[in-house]
Amino acid sequence: MRIRKSMAALAAVTLVGALGLSACGSGTGDDSADGVTELSIYIDSDPSSIALWDPLVESFNSSHEDIQISYETHPSGSEGDNLVKTRLSTGDMNDLFWYNSGSLLKALSPDSTLVDLSDQEWADKVDDNWTQAASTDNGLYGLPVGASFAFGMIYNKDVYDQLGLDVPESWEEFMDNNEAIEAAGITPVVQTYSDTWTSQVMVLGDAANVLAADPEWADNYTANKAKYVDDPAFAGFQHLQDVYDAGYLNDDFASATYDDGVKMLAEGTAAHYPMLTSNVSAAIGENYPDADASLGVFAIPADDAANTTLTIGTPNGMYIPKTTEGAKLDAAYELLDWLATPDACSVMGSAITVGGPFVIDGCELPSTATSLVGDMTPYYEEDNTGLALEFLSPIKGPSLEQITVQVGSGISTAAEGAALYDQDVEKQAQQLGLEGW
Numbered sequence: 001m002r003i004r005k006s007m008a009a010l011a012a013v014t015l016v017g018a019l020g021l022s023a024c025g026s027g028t029g030d031d032s033a034d035g036v037t038e039l040s041i042y043i044d045s046d047p048s049s050i051a052l053w054d055p056l057v058e059s060f061n062s063s064h065e066d067i068q069i070s071y072e073t074h075p076s077g078s079e080g081d082n083l084v085k086t087r088l089s090t091g092d093m094n095d096l097f098w099y100n101s102g103s104l105l106k107a108l109s110p111d112s113t114l115v116d117l118s119d120q121e122w123a124d125k126v127d128d129n130w131t132q133a134a135s136t137d138n139g140l141y142g143l144p145v146g147a148s149f150a151f152g153m154i155y156n157k158d159v160y161d162q163l164g165l166d167v168p169e170s171w172e173e174f175m176d177n178n179e180a181i182e183a184a185g186i187t188p189v190v191q192t193y194s195d196t197w198t199s200q201v202m203v204l205g206d207a208a209n210v211l212a213a214d215p216e217w218a219d220n221y222t223a224n225k226a227k228y229v230d231d232p233a234f235a236g237f238q239h240l241q242d243v244y245d246a247g248y249l250n251d252d253f254a255s256a257t258y259d260d261g262v263k264m265l266a267e268g269t270a271a272h273y274p275m276l277t278s279n280v281s282a283a284i285g286e287n288y289p290d291a292d293a294s295l296g297v298f299a300i301p302a303d304d305a306a307n308t309t310l311t312i313g314t315p316n317g318m319y320i321p322k323t324t325e326g327a328k329l330d331a332a333y334e335l336l337d338w339l340a341t342p343d344a345c346s347v348m349g350s351a352i353t354v355g356g357p358f359v360i361d362g363c364e365l366p367s368t369a370t371s372l373v374g375d376m377t378p379y380y381e382e383d384n385t386g387l388a389l390e391f392l393s394p395i396k397g398p399s400l401e402q403i404t405v406q407v408g409s410g411i412s413t414a415a416e417g418a419a420l421y422d423q424d425v426e427k428q429a430q431q432l433g434l435e436g437w
Contacts (some may be wrong), residue, residue, distance in 0.1 A: 036068055038070070040072060049073075059347045101315070102390055111138045127359035148358070149277050150299075151276060152276075153297065154277070155273075155297070163180050169301060170305040189243045189270070201274040204311070209301075237404075237421075282353040309385060312385045318336055342363055395425050395432070399420070
């Protein structure tokens, strides 16, 4: 996911799993050594990915004598996307690969390149959002490896307690809270436009609210039958303008960085920060552990409280290319069975700072999870979550973060920004060759 990857430095060299990796290439055949089937997994080189997979490799290999796994890495971002597509198209993909769910998965033509996993025992244990993000009409193609995360409104609970505020259910209630917060001399909403990627969250985090109002919106958007200049999607841009026009932003919003935003929130000098739970959880755990109990998250409010829904992203998935056959395919199934267990989720929870609940039944949040992750659980239990648009549609214009900075800074109106973004995505949709564009 592009917005997540903005937080991590990309490794410049290819790394190899701690247990070593033989020459990369196709996963075909029944090659084994001394009765041991060796599986190669293709993953990205982001440091957080390495931190996740090193303990997974060690744990699996130590508990399975007949199967041993190792990984090979590719760069993150568009370069990595192209390498994955190339290996699939040439039949040179590793035995398995760990990759995005959602629209980037759909771009791999999974019906023709990947093994359908819908008949596996764990398939009934995955969250409905995962099934939607990893499926086509013809099958389920991936197992989630990692935790979900939310595009939410991170808030300081101490400020709310001090002022006697309730979590808002509508945008009007949110703005009323901001008025009370400003009157108390506290910055109502942090924005950090020096890091331009952070400006997108108010729009991206409104996706589930849009779908609650119009369940067909994502499909219509992909087919060029819905636009951001029109309701209900226009609200995300309007909300950016609302908080600017009301004067609710930090004075240094134009120069402030992501780190500045988290610091203000942790120290209680600001009350709200629209942000990804995965990013804030990692930053709090690493830099502000004493502030953990003070921070929570709620869904970015919709204009109509009945539509307020938590927008979430799903983790990467494990996929098996159709070139993996025979003993290697059987071993790959066994690896996926293990990755779907609470034991494997426990390894994941110990290896990384999770940004949300796991999406497999039986996998519990680790004790190290930040408090704001626990705030997400009721949304899942009440089936009040919805996927971010990038997990439902291949269209995301390259200029969104620049446009949202303009709107959030008062340079452009919400209407102007939405119109600019509709033009931006039109170019991309045409490049993708989508029907209707």
